[in-house]
Amino acid sequence: xxxxxxxxxxxxxxISIRNxxxxxxxxxxxxxxxDNCSMxxxxxxxxxxxxxxxxxxxxxxxAIAGFxxxxxxxxxxxxxxxxxxxxxxxxxSDRIVVFQNGALFPWFTVLENVTFGPVVQGGISRNExxxxxxxxxxxxxxxxxxxxxxxxxxxxxxxRVEIARAMMNDPRVLLLDEPFRAMDALTKTVVHQFLxxxxxxxxxxxxxxxxxxxxxxxxxxxxxxxxxxxAKIKTVLDVDIPRPRDFRALSSSSYIRLKKxxxxxxxxxxxxxxxxxxxxxx
Numbered sequence: 001x002x003x004x005x006x007x008x009x010x011x012x013x014x015i016s017i018r019n020x021x022x023x024x025x026x027x028x029x030x031x032x033x034x035d036n037c038s039m040x041x042x043x044x045x046x047x048x049x050x051x052x053x054x055x056x057x058x059x060x061x062x063a064i065a066g067f068x069x070x071x072x073x074x075x076x077x078x079x080x081x082x083x084x085x086x087x088x089x090x091x092x093s094d095r096i097v098v099f100q101n102g103a104l105f106p107w108f109t110v111l112e113n114v115t116f117g118p119v120v121q122g123g124i125s126r127n128e129x130x131x132x133x134x135x136x137x138x139x140x141x142x143x144x145x146x147x148x149x150x151x152x153x154x155x156x157x158x159x160r161v162e163i164a165r166a167m168m169n170d171p172r173v174l175l176l177d178e179p180f181r182a183m184d185a186l187t188k189t190v191v192h193q194f195l196x197x198x199x200x201x202x203x204x205x206x207x208x209x210x211x212x213x214x215x216x217x218x219x220x221x222x223x224x225x226x227x228x229x230x231a232k233i234k235t236v237l238d239v240d241i242p243r244p245r246d247f248r249a250l251s252s253s254s255y256i257r258l259k260k261x262x263x264x265x266x267x268x269x270x271x272x273x274x275x276x277x278x279x280x281x282x
Contacts, residue, residue, distance in 0.1 A: 012078055013172040013205030015041040015064065020073035021230075022059050033059045035230035036073070041222075043078070044203040048216040050262070051226030051234075052270050057209045059231070061175050064207060066091040077172065093117065096166040097175040100182075102158055104150040104165075110137070111146035114165045121169075129168070136164040139201070140194050156187040160194055167198065176208045180215065192218060193246060200244050213262045217255055218245065225265045228272045235265050 017039040024031040034056040041047045049057045063070050064082065066089035074084040083089040104113050114136060115129040124132070137146065140160040150158055159179055166174055180188045196219065199206060210216050216223045223237040241254050249255055 011043055013043040014076075014078050015039070015047075015173065015205065015207065016074075016076040016079075017041075017060065018074050018076070020060070020063070020075060021071045022056065022063065022068075023071045032230035034070075035232055037232055038073075039224060039233065041205060041207065043205055046199055046206045046208065046219060046221040047224065048208045048210060048220035048222070049224045049226060050210055050213060050216050050266060051231065052228045052266075052272075053211070055226045055229050055269070056231030057226060058177055061097070061177055061207060061209055063089070064173065065089070065095055065097050065175055093121065093169040094172040095175060096169055096171040096173075097177065098159075098162050098166055098179045100178045102150075102162060104158060104162060106150050109147050109149055110142070110153070110161050113150070113161060114168055117165065117169050133164070133168060136167055137161070139198060140164050154187070156183060156191050159183070159191055163195060163198065167202065167204070171204065173205045173207060176206065178209055178211065181211070188215070189247065195219065196243075196245055213259060213266060214250070217241075217258045217262060218249060223258075223262060225262065226269070228269045234269060235261075237261060 017037060020034055020037045021032070022034040024033055037056070037060065039047070049060070051057055062068050063075060066083070069088035070083055070085065072085050075082045075089070077094075081087065105116070108116065111130060111133055114133040115126070118124050118129045118132070119126055134146065137143065140163060142157060142160055142164070145153055145157065150161070153161070162179070180191055183191065192215065208216075208219060217237075217239055220239050223239060225234045225237070226232070227234045237258055239258060241249050241252060
């Protein structure tokens with residue numbers, strides 16, 4: 001299988017988030033996590049969402065993934081309603097999540113982990129799945145580790161295995177919830193480059209959540225900066241750094257300008273979040 005054959009056309013994966021609100025009912029109060037939030041994410045776009053802790057970033061991702069519903073508004077995928085106030089999306093292989101804490105099966109080898117989804121779904125034969133998995137692992141720089149177990153490889157390798165496993169399902173949307181948060185800077189740099197290489201080849205729609213502003217600008221096509229809770233869109237940065245990108249982009253004038261704009265916007269919201277937390281504890 002060639003690299004080009006491993007992926008489908010990037011014509012799928014447009015996400016429309018329209019006036020979405022999410023209210024959590026607690027024992028003592030209703031908590032507004034997201035308030036009238038709207039985004040238009042084009043098919044093949046690398047969308048990054050940043051904002052203070054607890055501002056509602058993961059709430060949006062979970063709604064797209066089908067892990068919970070929304071209180072009002074609607075989310076559409078390729079023009080079809082995915083979820084609304086009266087409809088919760090069902091999790092599906094067209095929207096694959098890579099979690100912060102990882103989700104590999106420790107009792108499976110790397111190759112078994114990567115082939116698990118397609119084999120269980122019955123879309124391709126076991127041999128075809130293995131061939132495709134080896135191709136995906138090769139693209140992530142993971143040749144020769146198919147027989148290893150997750151405990152036998154590094155954290156950076158495990159995260160790359162998870163991305164390979166997600167891409168095996170040929171999703172319309174790849175959802176990443178702070179997947180590199182616990183990594184050291186050097187490991188993160190390596191994994192960033194492999195993710196960018198896969199994105200450049202596949203042009204899958206990516207919905208990526210992070211607290212790391214440098215990561216957001218280096219990876220993203222657009223960076224959505226959220227307000228403190230309840231989450232709204234504070235500003236949207238169009239990242240005009242050409243692709244393909246590598247570490248040299250980090251010293252470009254565009255990157256430095258965008259980083260300054262992002263820091264200023266996020267810092268203001270972080271101060272608001274800190275003040276709100278102080279009031280809640282008083």
